[in-house]
Amino acid sequence: MKSVMMIAYAFPPEGHAGVYRPLRFVRHLPAMGWLPLVITGDPGRYGYIRHDPNLGTLVPPSTDVIRVRERDPWQLIQAWRARRIHRKSLSAFAAKEAPLGQNNHTAIRSFIRQAVNTAEAWCYHPDTAMGWIRPAVKTALKLSGRQKPDVVWATAGPVSSFIVARRFSMQTGVPYVLDFRDAWTIIPTEFDRRRPKWARNLDRRFMFRLLNGAQGVVFRYRTEAECFWQAYPGAMNASRIHLIPNGYEGSIDNFAPPRERKCKILYTGTLSDYRYDTLLHALCLLKESSRHLANQLHLHFVGEGTEALVNETVRLELSDMITARGPVSYEEVSKLSRQSHALLILGRPSTTTGFELFAGAKLFGYLKAGMPIIGVLPNDETKKILLRVGVTTVADVDSPLEIVSVLHRVLDAWMRGELSVLLPNPSECEAYSAERQTRSLVRALEGRPALEPFVPGSAQIPPSLRCVIGNRARKFGQRTSLGAGQEPMTGSPA
Secondary structure (H helix, E strand, O other), X not given: OEEEEEEOOOOOOEOOHHHHHHHHHHHHOHXXXXXXXXXXXXXXXXXXXXXXXXXXXXXXXXXXXXXXXXXXXXXXXXXXXXXXXXXXXXXXXXXXXXXXXXXXXXXXXXXXXXXXXXXXHHHOOOOOOHHHHXXXXXXXXXXXXXXXXXXXXXXXXXXXXXXXXXXXXXHHOOOEEEEEOOOOOOOOOHHHHHOOHHHHHHHHHHHHHHHHHOOEEXXXXXXXXXXXXXXXXXXXXXXXXXXXXXXXXXXXXXXXXXXXXXXXXXXXXXXXXXXXXXXXXXXXXXXXXXXXXXXXXXXXXXXXXXXXXXXXXXXXXXXXXXXXXXXXXXXXXXXXXXXXXXXXXXXXOOOOOOHHHOOOOHHHHHHHHOOOEEXXXXXXXXXXXXXXXXOOOEEEOOOHHHHHHHHHHHHHXXXXXXXXXXXXXXXXXXXXXXXXXXHHHHHHHOOOOOOOOOOOOOOOOOHHHHHHHHHXXXXXXXXXXXXXXXXXXXXXXX
8 A cells, every 4th residue: 555644734623614525535534545744833822713523433443643742832822812812812701891992992902913823923934823834744754654655735825834744855855745735835825925025036936946846746626727827937847737626525415404483504614704795785774675575584693703794683683584603523513414494604705815716615515414505605605616516606705685595586486395406416516625636736746637627728717816916827837947946934933
């Protein structure tokens, strides 16, 4: 059996969306002749983004998971502060009242937080996981001394995982495969915007070297691959590019709509980064025009960042239609899904550069659930996938009237007992199964051509990224003679 060393900074019991992709591969690679060894971080020291101990039970017993602890006193302090602020915010939210002078204190804290974030952006390269790079490489080399892997696979973000793979490869000669869960250097994050120009240029030069040295590069979508192809001309060979979107594990569930007095629509996951203002507007319109229908509709939001939604719901007098709660475990999400009639998915605001490339991991969990899906979306990858699998309940996020029309269709199907006509096409959904994805990954690990070949020029650059991609293309229009051994600055922050 061949072996693959998998570099994944986040892994169970961390439970945020980025964990499920490496977990699916770990579970399915052994059946295809590959034994995975996982090198991951130890986030318990700094605090989990979303702790889910039950996910750890899904890791096969035969898989060794090596947790590498980074030593970064500053991140330890920041994690302590974040936990303290979170506890206070929960208490204040529960009390629904603000002490006198809180606004002034909030403004001061906001100023300090902005200053701290800017300092981190200047000191950490390429990201705040920088302190993990050296101990992770050291651990990988030690393990390789006992049994050398056939290939290294690294998934990012954080991009520090890519650097671990490349450094290990340079010292051992083991080829590496890069797996992009984010379009790093293409879609700017808040962290990127705070970085000095010289640091951003360093990131892009190093990205060229990462791409150029990889045995294979995995992107989620054809459009994303096209963006990198044009932004870094000469960095990749098209035959080494593999397209593997996110997906789901197991067979698609049978839909058994619950018997309830109201039609329940469920949203799960982080909410604060998504656009829902026109959805609320549409609910107001529905309430004004068809109160009897509005009274039969219940939207339930579960996840991080629901506080602003609750406040807006109260302001718009929609509390009789909308409820919200904080994040729950994967098992609890599955339970809530079975108690719902449809699932809701939203998109990023169109003011976000690169919003067109987005399709959240929750989408594929929705496909596995085998339930009606309501999409309130811009023209992004999420909409493309929903239309590809035959979902007809997708509304333009900029059209409250279109959203109302979709809600009418769902309510009408619910009242008639015909929600099954709104289900995604299961045969089309199978394109996103873990088995199919892992077969595609194996070809990348073995250095073989992709199952779905990437043809340069077959996709258009999204409008919000044309300027960004044009700038990158001009910068790398000619092959740059880069020092093969040059690395970005890493180590402990100043």
